[in-house]
Amino acid sequence: xxxxxxxxxxxxxRADVLRQLGVEALVRPADVDERYMAGETPVEYVExxxxxxxxxxxxxxEDVLVVGGDTVxxxxxxxxxKPEDEAHAVSMLLSLSGxxxxxxxxxxISGAHGMVSGVARTEVRxxxxxxxxxxxxxxxxxxxxKAGGYGLQGKGAALIEGVAGDYYAxxxxxxxxxxxxxxxxxxxxxxxxxxxxxxxx
Numbered sequence: 001x002x003x004x005x006x007x008x009x010x011x012x013x014r015a016d017v018l019r020q021l022g023v024e025a026l027v028r029p030a031d032v033d034e035r036y037m038a039g040e041t042p043v044e045y046v047e048x049x050x051x052x053x054x055x056x057x058x059x060x061x062e063d064v065l066v067v068g069g070d071t072v073x074x075x076x077x078x079x080x081x082k083p084e085d086e087a088h089a090v091s092m093l094l095s096l097s098g099x100x101x102x103x104x105x106x107x108x109i110s111g112a113h114g115m116v117s118g119v120a121r122t123e124v125r126x127x128x129x130x131x132x133x134x135x136x137x138x139x140x141x142x143x144x145x146k147a148g149g150y151g152l153q154g155k156g157a158a159l160i161e162g163v164a165g166d167y168y169a170x171x172x173x174x175x176x177x178x179x180x181x182x183x184x185x186x187x188x189x190x191x192x193x194x195x196x197x198x199x200x201x
Contacts, residue, residue: 001063002063002194003063003064003065003111003187003194004026004063004064004065005018005023005024005025005026005064005065005067006025006026006027006028006057006058006064006065006066006067007025007026007027007028007066007067008028008029008030008053008054008056008057008058008066008067008068009027009029009030009053009067009068009069010027010029011069011172011173013151013153013171013172013173014067014069014171014172014173015027017168017171017172017173017175018067018173021175021189021192022191022192023189025067028057028066030052030053030054030056030057030068031056032049032052032053032056034049034070042072042074042079042104043104043106043119043121045070045072045079045106046070046071046072046104046105046106046119047106047108047117047118047119048106049068049070049106050068050069050070050106050107050108050117051068051106051108051110051115051117052068053068053069053070053108054066054067054068054108054109054110054115054117055068055108055110055115056068057110058110058111060111060112061111061112062112064111064112065109065110065111065182065185065187066109066110066111067107067108067109067178068107068108068109068110069105069106069107069108069172069173070105070106071103071104071105071106071147071169071170071172072103072104072147073096073101073102073103073104073147073148074101074102074103074104075095075096075099075101075102075148076101080092080096080101080147080148080149081147082144082145082146082147082149083143083144083149086138086139086144088149089138089143089144089149090131090134090135090138092148092149093129093134093137093138093143093149093150093159094131094134096126096148096149096150097126097127097128097129097130097134097159098126098127098128098129099125099126100123100124100125100126101123101124101126101148102121102122102123102124103121103122103123103124103147103148103165103169103170104119104120104121105119105120105122105166105169105170105172105173105174105177106118106119107119107120107173107174107177107178107181108181109178109181109182109185111185113185113186116181116184116185117181118174118177118180118181119177120165120166120169120174120176120177121165121169122163122164122165122166122167122169122170122174123163123164123165124152124160124162124163124164124170125160125161125162125163125164126159126160126161127158127159127160127161129159137150137155137156137158137159140155142154142155142156143156147172151171152167152170152171153171183197186198
């Protein structure tokens with residue numbers, strides 16, 4: 001019997017990536033406190049939240065794998081989360097113009113096997129753009145629910161010069177890390193097909 005995948009996130013983008021892979025996940029968003037803990041690094045933060053979300057939703061059922069994720073943008077030592085308002089989105093995007101930043105995407109899988117997790121790091125290079133273009137983009141509404149204030153998979157693609165690393169990690173669901181974690185819990189998933197694996201495979 002193939003595992004059932006539960007996505008512990010309300011993000012439609014994460015569900016879209018899973019669907020693109022051939023996985024129809026049951027969406028059960030986790031309600032967790034997303035504040036930083038004292039002394040926590042951004043890498044520790046995204047991995048902890050991914051694990052917490054997965055653990056909050058997991059009920060330990062044998063055939064269920066719960067997937068949690070969290071993503072932040074790191075620029076010049078500052079963490080950029082979702083914009084508070086349009087002015088904040090404009091300011092955030094202008095600070096990214098013409099430079100590079102890092103996207104950290106934590107992912108975790110919880111189930112009867114326990115918990116496994118990891119963090120994907122991706123570098124994004126932005127085109128140089130000014131206030132007029134930035135304000136036009138923010139007016140579309142797309143940036144308002146996205147870490148860093150842009151959507152790589154949407155209209156925000158016009159702001160991007162290049163990506164070094166996992167494109168899907170920038171969207172919020174690191175595909176490579178997800179497939180690696182599946183192997184660690186005994187499953188290989190390729191082109192819509194599930195296969196049980198063991199340590200000797």
